[in-house]
Amino acid sequence: MRPNIAVIYGGDSSEYIVSVQSGKNVFQSIDTELFHPWLVEMKGFEWKVFVDGDESVEIDRSDFSFVYNDEKIKFDYAYIIIHGTPGEDGILQGYFDLLKIPYSTCGVHSSALTFNKYFCSNFLKNFDVPMAKSVRLKKGTEIDIRSIVGELGLPVFVKPNAGGSSFGITKVKSVEKLKEAVENAWKESDEALVEEFILGTEFTCGLVKLKNEEFVFPLTEVLPKKEFFDFEAKYTKGMTDEITPARLSPELTLKCQQLASKVYDLCNCQGIVRVDFILKEEEFYFLEINTTPGMTSTSFIPQQVTAMGMKLKTLLSKIIQDGLS
Structure with a gap:
């Protein structure tokens, strides 16, 4: 019997619209021969699962289940793709910890730390991670x-x-x-x-570490056509050149990947994470860490996975199987 996988999108922040697109792309990329994915939307107190296209059924928040065709269906795993609260700051993770439901992201403490940019930066300063004041x-x-x-x-x-x-x-x-x-x-x-302000070029590195294997993705070079990588530059076609793999020497590429891996370990991350940097005079300055990074069809992570020579479906299967084991 295939495990029931909740692909959870939505949330209560301005990033809701991005989460919708990320959720749909993850949902479509899950291997349906191995898993039974369900699309779940959370917005405030409205939690619903979509079945048979547009029909929706309310989620029972007491045990994260729903009833369909007179059958109670419980989820075996939660793939969280909510950007912002409550999916990126540890709130939803605490709920699933109570229910003993495994999930795809960082845990409560790691999520809370990384979501607060100031706390995260000050924590990482203790380990000589370069960053702006x-x-x-x-x-x-x-x-x-x-x-x-x-x-x-x-x-x-x-x-x-x-x-x-x-x-x-x-x-x-x-x-x-x-x-x-x-x-x-x-x-x-x-x-x-x-x-x-640090004058330099932005690079971003995605990675994931599982129990028995890890993947540090190729870097993406980010060249916005505006002054900086704002919302319009991120989500308007043609406003940013995104070059994957980045045009860097093997030595600088490895330096950035190793720093991203160090940040991942120091913050005790889980699941796919993306770490952003500014490169100035061969020094990578930490910008921020994204623990539920964008997963739309044009987002950095899918680009990097493809550049690595892997299908997103394959990587998602590895992540879910790792969480279920």
Whole structure:
């Protein structure tokens, strides 16, 4: 009998629309000869599973099951593809831990750590991971512009401390625009980060480590046609050149992959993770770690898996079988 796999998308953040596309691509990529995938949408208190096309059935949140054709169906595994809360910050992971249902992502503590950019960066600093200097600002606190600019200089990047898909990010070049940018970031998160600007090229590295094997994917070189890799550049066709494998020497490629692997281990990650860097003068500076990275048909991870010479279906099968074993 094939295990029932819940492919869970949705969530309660601005990244909902991206999660929808990621969820559908993962669902379509699961090997139906090995597994029985079900598409599950979570949005607030509305949890539903889709069956026979558009028909939906409510999920029983007490045990994460549903009834279909008078039969109670329980899930054996959860493939979480919610970007943002509650799927990337540890909340959903805690729920599945209580129910003893294995899942595809980092655990509670790892998810909570990596979702908070400030906490994660400060943790990794202890292990000599290079990164930009930053200042954290809690919503509603006074913004000491002179002090921030004195410490970080200009330009700076202002971003939500918890969030993704480049929502709420602004590149600030003048003192006059800093307050507005911070308030914009506060719309996405209760805390904003102001980060030192590092001039360089962005690279991203996906990887996954299973019980008996690991895969560190080829790098992607990210060349936005706008000033930086914002939401429009990420999700508008033609706005960014994404080169996989990246045009780097074997030595620099290995250096980046090893640093991504180090970050993965230090943060005690599980499942597919993507680590983003800026390369400046042959030094890779850590930007952030994505523990439920985009999985749309055009996202970085599927690109990297293909460049590695593997089918996404094969990799997903390995991940699910590893979790079920």
